[in-house]
Amino acid sequence: MPALAGVAMAGLVVLILSAFPFARGGLARIIGAHTAPEGGSILVVNPSAEFLAGLPGDTQS
Structure with a gap:
């Protein structure tokens, strides 16, 4: 019985x-995403062109 307890x-x-x-x-770690200091948004460091193309709105700022 002690062997079974060990297992x-x-x-x-x-x-x-x-x-x-x-x-x-x-x-999040793989793509380099971090929460913004105020906690209201996500910051992505060096996003790919494909990622940016899939986002709605102005992504050039």
Whole structure:
């Protein structure tokens, strides 16, 4: 029975740690997006031309 408890504990640790790669490789981190200081908008650093073409309104400012 102690061996089964060890396997269960290892499984729990792996389950908790499995979220770490997703948190470190999130879409915002990949594309370079950050929340603006006032919190009302998203700032994207060096957006691609394709990304800009898909945005509505004036994106040249």
